[in-house]
Amino acid sequence: MVKEKLISKDEALMRVEPEQLDQLLHPVIDPKAALNVIAKGLPASPGAATGQAVFTADVAAERGGKGEPVILVRQETNPDDIHGMDAAQGILTARGGMTSHAAVVARGMGKSCVAGCEDIKVYEEEKQFRINGTTVRENDWITLDGSTGRVIMGKAPLIEPAISGEFGTFMGWADNLRKLKVRANADVPRDAKVAREFGAEGIGLCRTEHMFFAEDRLPFMQEMIVAQDLDARKRALAKLLPFQKDDFKGLFREMQGYGVTIRTIDPPLHEFLPKTREDAEVLSKKIGVSTEKIMQSADELHEFNPMLGHRGCRLGITYPEITEMQVKAIISAACELAKEKIKVVPEIMIPLVGNVNELRNQKEIAVRVAEETMKEYGVKIQYQIGTMIEVPRGALTADEIATEAEFFSFGTNDLTQMTLGFSRDDAGKFIKAYLEKKIFKDDPFQTLDQVGVGQLMKIAVEKGRKVKKDMKLGICGEHGGDPNSVKFCHRIGLNYVSCSPYRVPIARLAAAQAVIEGKSKGHAYTSK
């Protein structure tokens, strides 16, 4: 219609719901099929998937690896399940919200996921789940609709996506118009590559801890955590360093010419330790630390509220040697690529800062190590040091923090959790009731709560830019891929949004629509 001059490009851009793009990128269930819907959970990661139910990540990995279509069903997932999630067609969990582990990882992988399906009871040991009297056993076929949250009994017919060349033309119009840059959240070169294909202009969030969960390095990470003194900890960190450096080199190579924001370690350390005595025994043999000591470390690291515990920059402050290793890996990677004439501008991002003194402490370490490392390589590279704004106090004191930060990135997952006082992994238990009773209009983990969380963001933007007029501001929470939230980010003057690779096209379109909506000055779009 644009080619036939029936409508303008702006009109064309406004006629497509950004979320609809998702359907172009994922399989959907044939709308003509008769479906036996047995449960409904949260639409945690879009697209439909069909496969045989399996109940452990190992089985999913084994059978999925052979090309058999399986759906991984779990009470909830954790980082140990990654290999199974990767090999499965889709993931179904009974617990956890839109930003639970299963949901976030699945979206990152572009894989169908229904999460927080509270009505099903999963019995992992008995290899079955039950729902209102129906029992679904291992090998039973089920279908997930990750776009609506439906769980369907049997093998529903799927329609594969078909992308035409016109898609590229259309997205080009959006790109010409939008002011917001769109980056992706990606931790490994493979995800970075997908992100580039979908049009990402850099990485807005690389979660370095995801690298530590890989099988070949987890034992070193665990060795570091159970180390009884500084020397032992440094020895373990030295073993991790080459892995991290290679990871970063891979990312930098993929994103050649684009910015890469790398966040220092974020989760509490107990997440990395074995959960059972058996696993502790296996680790004991690998690293030569007694099972007792490993169990004791895990016990000492236990937290009542890990989300509000010893994590983020609190780790880097109590264990400065971790920050030192990570910065050394980042700068070494950049220096080595610089020698290959590949330009890299690493952005080191300190998480969970709520007090400027925290950033000052970590920045001092980072600058010292960066300078030392560049001297070792005899190479001078550009790098930036900035911070996440994800703790309410960080937003409230953004003027103080801006004196030390070169950029802010809003971590709206955590900022939402803390501003609303909701744990995203526990909210599944009452958030449905809140939506039904109209206490919430939207799930605040899906669509940014503009009145509350957005108010803190506006405070931070104003206070930050008062100190540094041209400060680079972005968002790297899940909201960076939600159309309404992207438009809000445009309106408050952010420079970029960063989201899961598969949501990059959605964010690009939403960013363009924000410009068009702005032209009509707050009124709904009506004219050409």
Add this chain to the structure above:
Amino acid sequence: MVKEKLISKDEALMRVEPEQLDQLLHPVIDPKAALNVIAKGLPASPGAATGQAVFTADVAAERGGKGEPVILVRQETNPDDIHGMDAAQGILTARGGMTSHAAVVARGMGKSCVAGCEDIKVYEEEKQFRINGTTVRENDWITLDGSTGRVIMGKAPLIEPAISGEFGTFMGWADNLRKLKVRANADVPRDAKVAREFGAEGIGLCRTEHMFFAEDRLPFMQEMIVAQDLDARKRALAKLLPFQKDDFKGLFREMQGYGVTIRTIDPPLHEFLPKTREDAEVLSKKIGVSTEKIMQSADELHEFNPMLGHRGCRLGITYPEITEMQVKAIISAACELAKEKIKVVPEIMIPLVGNVNELRNQKEIAVRVAEETMKEYGVKIQYQIGTMIEVPRGALTADEIATEAEFFSFGTNDLTQMTLGFSRDDAGKFIKAYLEKKIFKDDPFQTLDQVGVGQLMKIAVEKGRKVKKDMKLGICGEHGGDPNSVKFCHRIGLNYVSCSPYRVPIARLAAAQAVIEGKSKGHAYTSK
């Protein structure tokens, strides 16, 4: 010196550090004694105590009940330990911050407590704790200094407090001057009585859940929680109602003529359920629900971050029948006393409100039940409905919330946790490092973080009073008894502070000093 006209009353009031009053109210260690200090923890509740170490609440209760001086040593305490804490001379814990269970309960009881003494390793089953090679066994004498956090080996000589009549005169000067009212946090008539003796002008926080932990009613509470349907839940609630009503009557009687703010249930329900299979079996026999079902309920209620979980008004919204029972108990108690010509103005306080719709939902229930109850009794009483401001979003949207609330009470414990992103029970692990490295000037759970948390309070005061000019505003977090925080509350225009009964005199003096400091308009006090 005032009587001799050497100094003015103002000068006299300014010469006493409010915290010094604490020493007038608690025993102290003889400053001339030689001490063998073996460890240092947090000064969680002031005063010194000496006794024989015991490692379970039951032993503490049994021996303490017989008049033997014991110190209860625990990894951490929980509500099951209350009877032992009550009978012990003092409490020592290895884990938990200044607002952990042990610390808060001990302060409420006016009992010495050293908490979060991370260097000691407690082996409860072996009845001993170890510290740097020293082993302290059951029956070994130890002394705690809850004012400094010192743990001392042996029986240190204590000096009992001596209060003279001049204390009353001095406090009278403070009372004549101060603008802030001082209330107390008290849950049972005994505490309310102590609070009155220390000069409290009402109860600012009655935590109704503390009543549910008492031995004679816990089983009914548990029956309510494991109920499989609404009818069963209502039957269990009906059994709790008379207990609650009598509790409130007791409180109202003690506080005759003064306001009593009663908070509806706050903690997540799993806190009330048995932790072990053995305990579940005992409960099963009491309430006739299978052990399996009890264990399953406990499992289903498990939360990753209970602090950010299904608690506060979220419980009242998903289980409106709990709010109904509590409001009925409150209003019935008031009506029955009204018939005895005792005037009561109950203030019903809804916790954890972050969205006006939450308050609207709970208020609708409360008003309906209150009107029904008054009709039943044929009595008309005055009552108020207000809310805690303890979720950052509550402060940020105080203008919306004020349309439904008759009063705000700042819950600065939770507000600090969420604004700073710190769990108070886990912060012990890194807060010491933060103080050492001067990242924090003070422990934010002791002294209000005026820059961050205080900023949210100011926002809430401004937004709230913009909607309701004369809105009653108070604070009921632990900070209500910290002198610097009390002065801040005066400056931002709160009407009252509420604190542990034993801190009421401290708050009264601090409130008077705030007035004197205000006279000299922000300058340090220098002239008469």
